[in-house]
Amino acid sequence: xxxxxxxxxxxxxxxxxxxxxxxxxxxxxxxxxxxxxxxxxxxxxxxxxxxxxxxxxxxxxxxxxxxxxxxxxxxxxxxxxxxxxxxxxxxxxxxxxxxxxxxxxxxxxxxxxxxxxxxxxxxxxxxxxxxxxxxxxxxxxxxxxxxxxxxxxxxxxxxxxxxxxxxxxxxxxxxxxxxxxxxxxxxxxxxxxxxxxxxxxxxxxxxxxxxxxxxxxxxxxxxxxxxxxxxxxxxxxxxxxxxxxxxxxxxxxxxxxxxxxxxxxxx
Amino acid sequence: xxxxxxxxxxxxxxxxxxxxxxxxxxxxxxxxxxxxxxxxxxxxxxxxxxxxxxxxxxxxxxxxxxxxxxxxxxxxxxxxxxxxxxxxxxxxxxxxxxxxxxxxxxxxxxxxxxxxxxxxxxxxxxxxxxxxxxxxxxxxxxxxxxxxxxxxxxxxxxxxxx
Numbered sequence: 001x002x003x004x005x006x007x008x009x010x011x012x013x014x015x016x017x018x019x020x021x022x023x024x025x026x027x028x029x030x031x032x033x034x035x036x037x038x039x040x041x042x043x044x045x046x047x048x049x050x051x052x053x054x055x056x057x058x059x060x061x062x063x064x065x066x067x068x069x070x071x072x073x074x075x076x077x078x079x080x081x082x083x084x085x086x087x088x089x090x091x092x093x094x095x096x097x098x099x100x101x102x103x104x105x106x107x108x109x110x111x112x113x114x115x116x117x118x119x120x121x122x123x124x125x126x127x128x129x130x131x132x133x134x135x136x137x138x139x140x141x142x143x144x145x146x147x148x149x150x151x152x153x154x155x156x157x158x159x160x161x162x163x164x165x166x167x168x169x170x171x172x173x174x175x176x177x178x179x180x181x182x183x184x185x186x187x188x189x190x191x192x193x194x195x196x197x198x199x200x201x202x203x204x205x206x207x208x209x210x211x212x213x214x215x216x217x218x219x220x221x222x223x224x225x226x227x228x229x230x231x232x233x234x235x236x237x238x239x240x241x242x243x244x245x246x247x248x249x250x251x252x253x254x255x256x257x258x259x260x261x262x263x264x265x266x267x
Numbered sequence: 268x269x270x271x272x273x274x275x276x277x278x279x280x281x282x283x284x285x286x287x288x289x290x291x292x293x294x295x296x297x298x299x300x301x302x303x304x305x306x307x308x309x310x311x312x313x314x315x316x317x318x319x320x321x322x323x324x325x326x327x328x329x330x331x332x333x334x335x336x337x338x339x340x341x342x343x344x345x346x347x348x349x350x351x352x353x354x355x356x357x358x359x360x361x362x363x364x365x366x367x368x369x370x371x372x373x374x375x376x377x378x379x380x381x382x383x384x385x386x387x388x389x390x391x392x393x394x395x396x397x398x399x400x401x402x403x404x405x406x407x408x409x410x411x412x413x414x415x416x417x418x419x420x421x422x423x424x425x426x427x428x429x
Binding site: 194197198199201202203204205206209210212213229232236239240243244247248250251254255256 | 332334357
């Protein structure tokens with residue numbers, strides 16, 4: 001099989017690049033318009049949420065198309081940085097931009113109601129369960145790097161696209177299963193989510209060290225070692241941000257009543 | 268935890284003597300101790316002195332799993348303990364003696380586990396390589412035991428919940 005994707009020029013890869021670019025531009029413009037329009041009725045949509053959305057979408061798109069994506073094909077280190085952007089940092093930034101909240105407050109009431117019914121359906125509740133989301137996310141990575149899937153990904157454009165799609169979606173679902181920025185149908189306790197987050201982070205760390213000594217097929221030892229360390233420390237960094245936000249949410253919601261009384265009395 | 272509704276509970280919240288949060292003081296300390304010990308271990312011995320390695324060839328599968336869990340847990344422990352600390356402060360319920368007892372206990376238990384189970388039993392990584400490791404092991408484990416004893420004493424002395 002030829003690495004058609006990398007060399008470009010063939011109709012399939014041109015079509016994919018075109019579709020992804022159009023998608024990227026439309027979600028950027030769409031989010032901005034929804035934010036600006038709904039700010040006329042409600043309180044202004046915060047600037048940092050716009051920025052998170054732009055940065056999150058950009059993180060994801062550079063991994064799928066363009067020169068970075070091409071380089072990631074032949075270099076495991078760049079592949080790993082791409083994985084961090086697509087599966088961890090990109091989703092985290094998108095979650096922080098609260099797209100569902102924005103959508104709910106922008107849509108007409110009847111449509112918004114239908115959307116929230118949709119979000120409560122059993123399939124979505126199932127994949128948003130912290131354990132299932134962690135399994136889809138970290139389990140998916142184990143599957144990718146310890147089976148021939150990694151080789152197939154470089155041979156077949158379709159597999160490549162599906163793997164990227166899975167990593168981005170699983171990363172997003174996992175992040176919303178831990179951080180409740182947007183409304184979510186079923187909430188789990190802090191302790192429960194904390195345990196799942198620690199186990200998932202541990203499995204991520206173990207996989208990085210596993211890759212250090214067992215490189216996927218066709219990856220030179222030096223690249224595998226550097227890539228594994230990128231995965232390990234880069235993963236730590238994003239997980240630290242998630243844990244910090246998670247604990248901050250706890251800190252905010254458990255504030256003692258006394259502070260509320262003070263605020264209410266404007267003391 | 269009692270539900271926070273009604274006037275009475277607001278009253279209770281306004282005055283929160285530290286013994287109400289005796290457990291939270293202890294846990295914040297223990298988690299911080301574990302995080303601190305792991306942080307010192309990783310930053311000083313691993314990153315700065317290069318006594319440890321990212322991976323050494325003697326690592327077994329069990330060792331990798333145990334290491335993975337401890338690494339992930341220690342990050343969480345550090346951050347969570349600091350938020351618990353901030354929470355105790357805003358409630359004016361910080362009990363430093365008990366908190367320090369927790370820190371020493373947490374750090375001591377972590378270090379003893381690291382020194383005995385991880386280094387000796389699982390043989391994951393050693394404190395140093397290419398030298399006689401005995402004096403390092405003894406120093407490491409004795410410090411751990413001392414921390415556990417002092418920590419336990421502090422926790423025991425602050426055990427009264429009135």
